[in-house]
Amino acid sequence: MRAYDIIAKKRDGGELTAEEIRFFIHGFAKGKPFVNQEANALRSGDEESLDNGERHCVTDYQAAAWAMAVFLRGMTEAETAALTEAMVTSGETVDLSPIPGIKVDKHSTGGVGDTTTLILAPLVAAMGIPVAKMSGRGLGHTGGTLDKLESIPGLSIDLSREKFLAQVKDIHVAVAGQTANLVPADQKLYALRDVTATVESIPLIASSVMSKKLAAGADAILLDVKVGRGAFMKNQDDAKELARAMVAIGNRLGRRTAALLTAMEQPLGNAVGNALEVAEAIAILANRDECGFGPISADLRTVTLELAARLAWMAGKADSVEAGLHLAETTLTSGAALERFRRFVAAQGGDSRVADAPETLLPQASIRQPVRASHGGLVTALDAMAVGRAAALLGAGRQQKGDPIDPAVGVVIHKRIGDTVKAGDVLAEVFANDSRWQAAAQAVSDAYAIGPGGEEENGALAPLPLILGEVH
Structure with missing residues (x-):
């Protein structure tokens, strides 16, 4: 069994067996230090020059090719389950059986x-x-x-x-x-x-x-x-x-x-x-x-x-x-x-x-800055991702693994979709520890859409559904 053949099979729309998927995923988990040696052996057809440990390793570039083949060709339910099982068995698992009850x-x-x-x-x-x-x-x-x-x-x-x-x-x-x-x-x-x-x-x-x-x-x-x-x-x-x-x-x-x-x-x-x-x-x-x-x-x-x-x-x-x-x-x-x-x-x-x-007892930010409504009306939209990015800008998130985060900073919402607001009302507050609060406050302000409606116009929005469906 070769990684090359597994990649080609999926590239051409074939359905991989559980054994092929396990071979590929476990080989990728091992890593592959001898890239040039394997490439030369494959070109020459001399696979016997590779020992078993090397032959069962899969390189990053092979895994990248395979991932793109899956992206383009998809996987059956059986393949996806086999892939999941192969990834589970690539390392340790946690045995919760000593704990009574359904975990x-x-x-x-x-x-x-x-x-x-x-x-x-x-x-x-x-x-x-x-x-x-x-x-x-x-x-x-x-x-x-x-x-x-x-x-x-x-x-x-x-x-x-x-x-x-x-x-x-x-x-x-x-x-x-x-x-x-x-x-x-x-x-x-x-x-x-x-x-x-x-x-x-x-x-x-x-x-x-x-x-x-x-x-x-x-x-x-x-x-x-x-x-x-x-x-x-x-x-x-x-x-x-x-x-x-x-x-x-x-x-x-x-x-x-x-x-x-x-x-x-x-x-x-x-x-x-x-x-x-x-x-x-x-x-x-x-x-x-x-x-x-x-x-x-x-x-x-x-x-x-x-x-x-x-x-x-x-x-x-x-x-x-x-x-x-x-x-x-x-x-x-x-x-x-x-x-x-x-x-x-x-x-x-x-x-x-x-x-x-x-x-x-929890960490406290040194700056607490309100974001106010420029005009009255009804909150018709509040872009969740824009608010999240504003929090990240303040230091609440990280761009790369290992980046430090500031636990005290973030954004607090005061007005949600469907709420009536007047000019000057506090829409949200920015909690910060440095001058980044200014850019974050603008981002939060931009996340809101305030349209006509509210008490004066007798306008209202139907409550947004929270549960959109379920699958068993």
Whole structure:
């Protein structure tokens, strides 16, 4: 079996076998130091000059050619599942079997102000469902779940495998960083796709997401597929195609999998920025309508409860999604979710007092600048990605892996789509630590569209739907 033949087969529209895909992906994970020797051997037909270790390696340029062939020719459901399984088995996997019960995980395809994990994980844990979550860092407009958590004083996401499992057994929730040995083939392939114009391939996206989820060991996986301006998927058709591909992979490989399509036209939460998002999450866990910077987003609360309802149903804690929603709402309003958050923070070395005093214990920005409406009317649009880029400009996100982020900075939304505003009303606030606030404030202002309507004209917008569909 040769990498060359596998590339040519996919280039010509053929369907690869599971063995061919595994050979190629595992060979790519190994790396290939002797490029010229292999090229000369292939040209001369003298493959016997290569030892077995070298012959089973795949080079970066071969993987790039293969990725482009997949991009152009696509993959069948069987191929995509085989690709995912090959990536999972390219490195270590996490065995959660010592933990009693159905272990669950949630993955979001990414958005702006998407703080659901910080609320969802302790909420679901308080419902008696183990949440063993391995997350990554952010790259782009804001930090990832790990970056947000690290804005809590003392909290560590570097957990040993033993500590991770023990914590989930004890309090039903742990969040840790992914190790380099978890799905190494995906890490290499993702980096290659990013520079070879092959990112926008549904099979490659689906297998990338699902390989990490499957390797992390959960029994049930819920996918939150974001749709809209602030999401990777801009329209519902593409989002549903991706959701179907990921659900098919999970179900085919023996995990209960479902997907929810949720709106991302405007930021989901009112906070966009690491410590700010933690503060909003705590306010929702504490059943407050406001936090130190202003009102919380009812949309963020609603989507989190909808996700929790489905996880309760998938884990067998509820007979239906409706029953799961009731359980989630009851658990949240009882205060049990906030108490579980305290225990989670303390277990990972953080200052659990943050649950009661986030405004004083979380990092604070030195500049707080309002962005005001130039005229009155109705907010008809709020470009989520523009807000995310403004937060990144302030230092809330990173452009390259390893870039430092400022946990205190970001943007807070005060007026959302459908709200009536008057000239001079505060639309949003910019939280900054340097002069970049000026450019960020202008970007946030430009993100708003204010049209005719409002109280004076008796105009109104129908509420935007948050749940756009689901796939089982």
